Amino acid sequence: MTRHALGLSALISALLLAGCTAISGLDGLTFDDLGAGGRGGAAPDAGSDAPGAGGAACEGGACSAPSGLALTDQIFTPLRGDANTGTPVVHECPDGEVILGYEGSLTEPDPSILHGQIQARCGKLSLTGAGPYTITTTPGELTPSEGTLGSAPWEMMCPEHHVVVGFSGRAGSFLDRLVIDCAPLLVEGDPGAQRVRVGPVTSPEGAGGDGGTAFEDTRCGVHEVANLVHLIAERGPISAFGLGCKTVSLTY
Structure with a gap:
């Protein structure tokens, strides 16, 4: 048998190492203010409040501040009314603008009140503040008027700094009544x-008569706003009405 001489300090170190190896279940212990996951453990959850969590805008230091707004990904809501009679019409607000409301004219009640003309009031979006941020609107241009009838003018505008995000109303062969949905952007x-x-x-x-049949509230998505007029018109009243919507996002 070959014998190896061990010094006292080496013997103590060997015994301590063997004892630590034999003990299990130490993951929850803390040494020198570091948990088991502190160094070499599991990475912090990507959705946690750990420093740097929150996306690429925060990588490498302080988070970037948003500088503006962008509109992307055009979609269309269903048309409400008779979408098979007349000519489809699309009028988009100028680049970067959204719909703030509408104006037009109603027909005489013969036999019912109908929407004879419609056009949209567009507006510009602005990002203000330095955190928290506020989105404001400034009135812009009108889209071309569609429809050729009507002698009773009307105007339907969202509250200040609100935008059109949906609509409801009544329709049959034509658009009888229109009510717009407005909301701020947060x-x-x-x-x-x-x-x-x-x-x-x-x-x-809203504006219009009580003819036709009530149709369901028709909305853009939870991150979308109306940016274009989409309707059916044929040398007379408006046959069907809808919206085009885009997603609003921050730019950096």
């Missing part, structure tokens, strides 16, 4: 993970 989320969301929806007083 910037929510932690720095580096902020996004734009549609706020609480309200509706100003």
Whole structure:
């Protein structure tokens, strides 16, 4: 048998190492203020509040501040009314603008009141503040008027700094009544993970008659706003009405 001489300090170190190896279940212990996951453990959850969480805008230091707004990904809502009679019409607001309301004219009640002309009031979006942020609107251009009838003018505008996000009303062969849905745009989320969301929806007083059949409330998506007029018109009243919507996002 070959014998190896061990010094006292080496013997103690060997015994301590063997004892630590034999003990299990130490993952929850803390040494020198470091948990088991502190160094070499599991990475912090990507959705946690750990420093740097919140997206690429925060990588390498402080989170970038948003500098503006963008409109992307055009979609269309269903048309309400008779979409098979007349000519489809699309009028988009100028680049970067959204719909703030509508104006037009109603026909005489013979036999019912109908929407004879419609055009949209567009407006510009602006991002203000330095956190928290606010999205404001400034009235812009009118889209071309569609429809050729009507002698009773009307105007239907969203409250200040609100935008059109949907509509409801009544329709049959033509558009009888129109009510718009309006909402503010809110910037929510932690720095580096902020996004734009549609706020609480309200509706100003509608315009039109009580003919036709009520149709369901028709909305853009939770991050979308109306940016174009989509309707059916044929040398007379408006046959069908809808919206084109785009997603609002922050730019950096």
